[in-house]
Amino acid sequence: MRIDIITVLPRLLDSPFSHSILKRAQDKGLVEVVVHDLRPYSTNKHKSVDDYAYGGGAGMVLQIEPIVRCIEELQAQRSYDELIYMSPDGETLNQGIANELSLKKNLLILCGHYKGVDERVRQHFITREISIGDYVLSGGELAAAVLSDSIIRLLPGVLNDETSALSDSFQDGLLAPPVYSRPADFRGWKVPEVLLSGHEGRIEDWRHQQAVARTQQRRPDLLQDGSSSAEAGN
The missing domain is CATH 3.40.1280.10 (SPOUT methyltransferase, trefoil knot domain)
Incomplete structure (x- = not known):
């Protein structure tokens, strides 16, 4: 380009x-x-x-x-x-x-x-x-x-992990879910257990639910615009 x-x-x-x-x-x-x-x-x-x-x-x-x-x-x-x-x-x-x-x-x-x-x-x-x-x-x-x-940033090869852009906010009509990194426990503030489980299916379900909830709370207009993927379970 x-x-x-x-x-x-x-x-x-x-x-x-x-x-x-x-x-x-x-x-x-x-x-x-x-x-x-x-x-x-x-x-x-x-x-x-x-x-x-x-x-x-x-x-x-x-x-x-x-x-x-x-x-x-x-x-x-x-x-x-x-x-x-x-x-x-x-x-x-x-x-x-x-x-x-x-x-x-x-x-x-x-x-x-x-x-x-x-x-x-x-x-x-x-x-x-x-x-x-x-x-x-x-x-x-x-x-x-x-x-x-x-x-x-969307061009192939620009990001080291090309799947990163696909999980950005708005790509599926939703805001991105919360993200966490090490340490898992800081001052008693803990990372959600599901993210430590290693269970990919449960993690993806949790992330989708969090994305829907965050969008409903902070940008409900995105859901009103007709994002079909915004319904939990879809």
């Missing part, structure tokens, strides 16, 4: 892709992440890429021309499965979207900044708009990193 990210703040994305799972995925050649600075595509000598909004009002807008120049240069090199704009009014990112996008080959992500991008970019180039929640960030860079992380 290749992910291209267009931004006015490329250094802001240095850290997320330089550590842990995302770095290992790139080192293994399983994904290529390329960050593109929008400013070199500016059409003026000051390399500015924003201007005042027509009609007035507070805040600056990323101009259409440098964005289109960058997008079309990248499109000339490869075909993109999706051109994604990180936007608070996009569809809210969830595990299903991450699963879907992890099957793609080439993704292009545009990060907004200031008051956003010229609407004509969204109308004529963007194929999908995604939000990571009902709040506003200073720009789309952190949101792009979140989206990329949710996708990359």
